[in-house]
Amino acid sequence: MKTILVTAFEPxxxxxxxxxxxxxxxxxxxxxxxxxxxxxxxPCVFDASLExxxxxxxxxxxxxxxxxxxxxxxxxxxxxxxxxxxNDARIPDNVGKQxxxxxxITGGSAAYFSTLPIKAIVNALNAAGIPATVSQTAGxxxxxxxxxxxxxxxxxxxxHQPASVVRGxxxxxxxxxxxxxxxxxxxPSMAAEMMTAALKIAIESTCKNxxxxxxxxxxxx
Numbered sequence: 001m002k003t004i005l006v007t008a009f010e011p012x013x014x015x016x017x018x019x020x021x022x023x024x025x026x027x028x029x030x031x032x033x034x035x036x037x038x039x040x041x042x043p044c045v046f047d048a049s050l051e052x053x054x055x056x057x058x059x060x061x062x063x064x065x066x067x068x069x070x071x072x073x074x075x076x077x078x079x080x081x082x083x084x085x086x087n088d089a090r091i092p093d094n095v096g097k098q099x100x101x102x103x104x105i106t107g108g109s110a111a112y113f114s115t116l117p118i119k120a121i122v123n124a125l126n127a128a129g130i131p132a133t134v135s136q137t138a139g140x141x142x143x144x145x146x147x148x149x150x151x152x153x154x155x156x157x158x159x160h161q162p163a164s165v166v167r168g169x170x171x172x173x174x175x176x177x178x179x180x181x182x183x184x185x186x187x188p189s190m191a192a193e194m195m196t197a198a199l200k201i202a203i204e205s206t207c208k209n210x211x212x213x214x215x216x217x218x219x220x221x
Contacts, residue, residue: 012044023195033207069143071172075188076131078172083148088140112151114169117209
């Protein structure tokens, strides 16, 4: 049976809850599209988040890794296309580190693209009535740090084990309603149950589509 690792973050930035973890937590131990789901919470800390991620990958040995994080202020599920090799933190992380213009991986590639079927996921979410878009930026905080570190790790791993390629990528979720209410009456939000449903659909789409689809529904070669 395939195993899919889904990660999320602890609260950060003064919040007492993180929607990514609330959405991911119910998936633990379940089965979706014939795959077993294992979840892991990451610290919202530069470097330490990657150490926790890599340990989880070695423990679980998944075929797919989907990292999930909070993007407060965004109105929908954001399926990330690209991670860049830069840390540029607008606020400190949860241990007070605030790197400015430093690389995620010294000597690493400038960027990595998600290896998830991002457009197939977005199409499936929208078809299910869940607002979703492809996002062209994962930011420069710990979410991008984890996405880049994940894709760099998988790239190196897949070079040495091409017979068993592991795919990975990142999905951002909005604030929960209770978070949005504390910010302003117009801040977008989404219920945790809808986010969890969205992640289930994303997993199903990933299992179904080894390759992504074009805007017209054809496979991308």
